[in-house]
Amino acid sequence: GAVVSQHPSRVICKSGTSVKIECRSLDFQATTMFWYRQFPKKSLMLMATSNEGSKATYEQGVEKDKFLINHASLTLSTLTVTSAHPEDSSFYICSARIPGLPYNEQFFGPGTRLTVL
Amino acid sequence: AQSVTQLGSHVSVSEGALVLLRCNYSSSVPPYLFWYVQYPNQGLQLLLKYTSAATLVKGINGFEAEFKKSETSFHLTKPSAHMSDAAEYFCAVSERRGNQGGKLIFGQGTELSVKP
Numbered sequence: 001g002a003v004v005s006q007h008p009s010r011v012i013c014k015s016g017t018s019v020k021i022e023c024r025s026l027d028f029q030a031t032t033m034f035w036y037r038q039f040p041k042k043s044l045m046l047m048a049t050s051n052e053g054s055k056a057t058y059e060q061g062v063e064k065d066k067f068l069i070n071h072a073s074l075t076l077s078t079l080t081v082t083s084a085h086p087e088d089s090s091f092y093i094c095s096a097r098i099p100g101l102p103y104n105e106q107f108f109g110p111g112t113r114l115t116v117l
Numbered sequence: 118a119q120s121v122t123q124l125g126s127h128v129s130v131s132e133g134a135l136v137l138l139r140c141n142y143s144s145s146v147p148p149y150l151f152w153y154v155q156y157p158n159q160g161l162q163l164l165l166k167y168t169s170a171a172t173l174v175k176g177i178n179g180f181e182a183e184f185k186k187s188e189t190s191f192h193l194t195k196p197s198a199h200m201s202d203a204a205e206y207f208c209a210v211s212e213r214r215g216n217q218g219g220k221l222i223f224g225q226g227t228e229l230s231v232k233p
Binding site: 004032041043044046049091093103105106107109113 | 149159160161162163168207211212219220223224225228
């Protein structure tokens with residue numbers, strides 16, 4: 001149980017285009033999902049907390065107009081990188097919490113590798 | 118504010134040798150602590166978590182970690198390394214209460230290499 005998927009696993013796009021990444025909880029409903037960014041050989045940087053039915057909470061320094069997050073249902077959150085540039089190339093990972101499960105445990109998706117040419 | 122420090126960005130051991138990955142945390146209240154493993158180009162998998170039920174926590178794949186409040190540490194160990202243990206390991210902390218929304222704060226990660 002507690003499986004989180006991401007789609008696509010890998011995407012290459014041209015500079016200036018927008019890219020949407022999906023994060024789904026497959027066997028549970030997630031009121032809260034998290035989006036992380038990971039640079040090569042680096043740790044995970046929390047970008048934002050996504051709450052179903054409300055606006056996402058962005059971490060300091062993350063451009064909310066650049067990284068649009070929508071959590072429209074209890075099983076789906078999306079991250080849209082708008083007007084992508086090469087510096088947005090990174091590994092993006094989402095995670096989800098099971099409501100009511102203690103200890104703040106998060107279940108992680110497999111990640112999406114974004115390359116902007 | 119919470120923080121996590123992993124000592125050593127890279128650890129190399131021989132197959133069969135003891136694995137010790139170090140993690141120290143800073144938190145104003147007793148935290149939840151986690152160890153995750155990440156294989157190349159994959160997401161994170163939970164190895165174990167500390168929730169205060171027991172200071173010695175056993176996880177998957179033969180790993181365990183001991184919570185030491187006096188040392189603010191949560192080091193990860195495994196008695197005998199396998200080649201398949203080669204991966205990136207992350208220690209993470211989360212506050213038990215407050216308005217953090219259950220956020221995880223990650224350490225910098227430690228890359229474990231296992232030599233034949």
